[in-house]
Amino acid sequence: xxxxxxxxxxxxxxxxxLNLIFLSILILFVFxxxxxxxxxxxxxxxQIALTIDGAKSLMEITLNMEDAFKKxxxxxxxxxxxxxxxxxxxxxxxxxxxxxxxxxxxxNVDSVYDKKGEGGYVIIVNE
Amino acid sequence: MNNLYPKGHTLAGHENLQAGEKVMRxxxxxxxxxxxxxxxxxxxxxxxxxxxxxxxxxxxDVREIEANVMINKIxxxxxxxxxxxxxxxxxxxxxxxxxxxxxxxxxxxVGEIKQGNSNLKDSCGKGESVVCVDKNLYxxxxxxxxxxxVVREHENK
Numbered sequence: 001x002x003x004x005x006x007x008x009x010x011x012x013x014x015x016x017x018l019n020l021i022f023l024s025i026l027i028l029f030v031f032x033x034x035x036x037x038x039x040x041x042x043x044x045x046x047q048i049a050l051t052i053d054g055a056k057s058l059m060e061i062t063l064n065m066e067d068a069f070k071k072x073x074x075x076x077x078x079x080x081x082x083x084x085x086x087x088x089x090x091x092x093x094x095x096x097x098x099x100x101x102x103x104x105x106x107x108n109v110d111s112v113y114d115k116k117g118e119g120g121y122v123i124i125v126n127e
Numbered sequence: 128m129n130n131l132y133p134k135g136h137t138l139a140g141h142e143n144l145q146a147g148e149k150v151m152r153x154x155x156x157x158x159x160x161x162x163x164x165x166x167x168x169x170x171x172x173x174x175x176x177x178x179x180x181x182x183x184x185x186x187x188d189v190r191e192i193e194a195n196v197m198i199n200k201i202x203x204x205x206x207x208x209x210x211x212x213x214x215x216x217x218x219x220x221x222x223x224x225x226x227x228x229x230x231x232x233x234x235x236x237v238g239e240i241k242q243g244n245s246n247l248k249d250s251c252g253k254g255e256s257v258v259c260v261d262k263n264l265y266x267x268x269x270x271x272x273x274x275x276x277v278v279r280e281h282e283n284k
């Protein structure tokens with residue numbers, strides 16, 4: 001009798017563990033998609049483009065991109081993450097990847113990785 | 128736990144097994160390896176994966192914000208420090224005066240001034256291909272003028 005109860009308990013525990021493993025895999029998948037490098041590239045490219053659109057000459061805007069740097073490919077240089085050229089912002093965290101978005105404000109913009117700050121990029125809007 | 132599956136249904140049709148150890152083993156098996164249970168897990172997994180892919184597959188839509196930023200810049204540009212219309216701005220010099228570089232994905236219209244891809248205006252109110260925002264600007268000398276801004280998706284992956 002006691003042996004039978006023990007069997008039922010073991011079966012239930014195994015059943016629950018298998019379900020938990022299944023749910024964990026699903027949750028990991030959702031989080032990997034939500035915080036992936038591709039999503040962050042798009043988010044920061046559009047955020048920088050909109051910031052430049054709304055900016056005025058001689059503004060300096062500091063953007064915290066610490067979460068993006070964490071998802072960066074090993075060996076990828078932080079100075080190469082944000083490139084602004086010909087009214088197009090490109091954010092690239094991976095060798096094979098990157099996201100570009102254009103802005104309409106006719107300004108000359110420089111982007112500099114803020115080595116002294118904490119994971120920030122400085123967007124300098126020139127005249 | 129035994130009530131999870133319909134009576135008589137097992138993974139591989141082992142209903143006719145003899146009593147004893149084989150039956151006990153089969154009962155355990157039908158609990159964990161039931162086709163029905165795996166079907167439910169598969170449906171849940173496929174549903175969640177599909178929802179995530181649909182949600183994150185679409186680009187972030189920032190066109191409305193862009194259109195509003197454009198309208199604000201046009202309003203700043205058209206009005207002087209006293210709140211009057213800058214009469215020297217016309218269709219020829221508006222891009223230079225206001226500091227715009229418009230690609231084919233943008234269009235704006237203020238009175239006689241029309242710049243950008245004019246085809247986009249026809250798509251306003253017809254689906255989600257463009258976002259159209261119009262706002263009124265009040266100027267002291269000429270009164271109210273309408274500014275229309277249209278933006279199309281212009282991502283370059």
